[in-house]
Amino acid sequence: MNEHTTSVSLAAEHRYADELERLAGDDTAPRPSGWKLSPRAVRRFILGDPKLGVSRKFYGDDPLVDRAIVSLMSRQGLMLVGEPGTAKSMLSELLGAAISGTSALVVQGSAGTNEDHLRYGWNYALLLAEGPSERALVPSPVLNAMRSGRIVRFEEITRCPPEVQDALISILSEKALALPELGADRVETAKPGFxxxxxxxxxxxxxxxxxxxxxxxxxxxxxxxxxxxxxxRELVIKQLSERLEPEGIALRGVEEVADLLVKTFQDLRTGRTAEGTSLNKPDAVMSSAEAVSVLHAAALEAVYLDDGKINGAHVARQLQGVVLKDSADDGKKLRAYVDHIARERAGKSSVWKDFYKAARALKLD
Structure with missing residues (x-):
């Protein structure tokens, strides 16, 4: 399941508004308080429903989606962990859109994130003029989610200082947040669905x-x-189509090249080919998100700098930018892959032959 990112900037609730509307119209299953859709409809939104024309958006571990949905019905929060590019943010966005009707309530974790981002801050002009008041209070995405009974997303939580992270403990435990500046007994209690x-x-x-x-x-x-x-393979082709569609780009040769790209990424990611040959895995992230980026860049090269037919050489030239990010040794590992695995496959396939010849010309060492 990789970080299924797309170049479309619209949030999931807008990008898939028609699908959400169809699911809502067909949804007769039990629904938790505060949810826009039933858990069954949420699952169909994420994993697809061909009968309703709902596309699959998350690929791979379907039971994980079920467990995530169940977690959000409980008193526990949901923590999605994984390597970079493994669909964590996309899955959280899809869940927020289907359950709450919005994925826009987001806290972005960083070294600069403070407790105000989790609780509330103040409009200081109003605070000085009027003193503490509801009008002067600036609610955080967390407080907004509590007040409206919706899902809030906290991206990259481990990048925040521990004292900021721990501000969530009481919020998750009690589903409440004290606002002492507005009154000694003022407590905001989360609505169902939060x-x-x-x-x-x-x-x-x-x-x-x-x-x-x-x-x-x-x-x-x-x-x-x-x-x-x-x-x-289905994922990267779909994502490529979404990226090229706004520009009206027509591309030839995608199927074979996508197959080569996925095989290369899976070989290097797992350290073993489908035939059982062991490989040295690169330190670089070989996620599906990176695969989509490589295929997109290769497609742009094919369309704008070539004849409009994508081939293995385009992929080879764009792959270098992914592999040579984290470690100088990764270039040697890719070189070994090209010299042994790609070379053998080049004798059986023209697309692999193009890939091998172009990869051999790269400066990887």
Whole structure:
């Protein structure tokens, strides 16, 4: 399941508004208080329903989607962890759109995130003029979600300082937030439907480790890379189409090249080819999101700098920018892959032959 990012900037609730409307019109299943759709309809929105013309948006681990939905019906928050590019943010966006009708309530974790981003701040001009008041209070996305009974998304939570993370403990435990400046007894209680989806990058683990108290307030789900090549191939082709459609670009040769790209990524990601040959895995992230980016760049090269037919050479030239990011040794690992695996396949396929010849010309060492 990789980070199924798309170049379309519209939020999921707008991008798939027609699908959500069809699902709502067909939805007769039991629905938790505060939810826009039933859990069954949420599942259909994410995993697809051909009968209603609802597209699959998340590929790979269908039971994980079920567990995520169940978590959000409970008193626990949902924590999605995984390698970069493994659909954590996309899944949280889809869940927010289907359950709450909006995915826009977001806290972006960083070293600069403070408790005001989780609780509330103040309009200081009004605060000085009027003193503490509801009008002067600036609610955080978390407080807005509590007041409206919706899902709030907390991206990259481990990038925040521990004291900021721990501000969530009482919110998740009590589903309430004190506003003492507005009155000694003023407490905002969350409406039904409120919950938190947080994401954390496994490569950031240790940056700001979560406290055990906070961990107990979340159900953890690990989002793994897509294991099924057919699923990943379907995904990258779909994502490429979404990226090219706004520009009206017609491209030839996509099917074969997508197959080559997915095989290459799966080989390097797992450290083993489908035939059982062991490989040295690069340190670089070989996610589906990166695969989509490579295929998109290759497509642009084919259309604007070539004859409009994408081939293996276009992929080889764009692959270098993905692999040579984290470690100088990754170039040597890709070179070994080209010299052995790609070379053997080049004798059986023209698309692999193009890939091999172009890859051999790259400066990888």
């Amino acid at each position: 919950n938190i989806i947080a994401t954390a990058n496994l490569r950031d683990r240790g940056v700001h480790e979560m406290s055990s108290a906070l961990k107990r307030r979340f159900n953890f789900e690990t989002v793994h890379p897509i294991a099924d090549p057919a699923f990943e």
